[in-house]
Amino acid sequence: MAMRDHAFAAGLDEIRANMATDRPASRRIADKIVMHLVTTFINERNRHKETWLLGLSADGSVPAL
Numbered sequence: 001m002a003m004r005d006h007a008f009a010a011g012l013d014e015i016r017a018n019m020a021t022d023r024p025a026s027r028r029i030a031d032k033i034v035m036h037l038v039t040t041f042i043n044e045r046n047r048h049k050e051t052w053l054l055g056l057s058a059d060g061s062v063p064a065l
Helices: 003-021 024-053
Strands: none
Touching: 003 024
């Protein structure tokens, strides 16, 4: 998961670099997009952790013991 987190962070840096200009409005828009992506990523990761803690697979089925 650490490799995926690193790739995700690198992608966010690239988005911010491509979108942010010297105009404050563009920077605010870029920051909002990045924060939305970060929030979505964290929520998805937590959802998968909760699923794992409950003993369910990603598709919601109970794995064989």
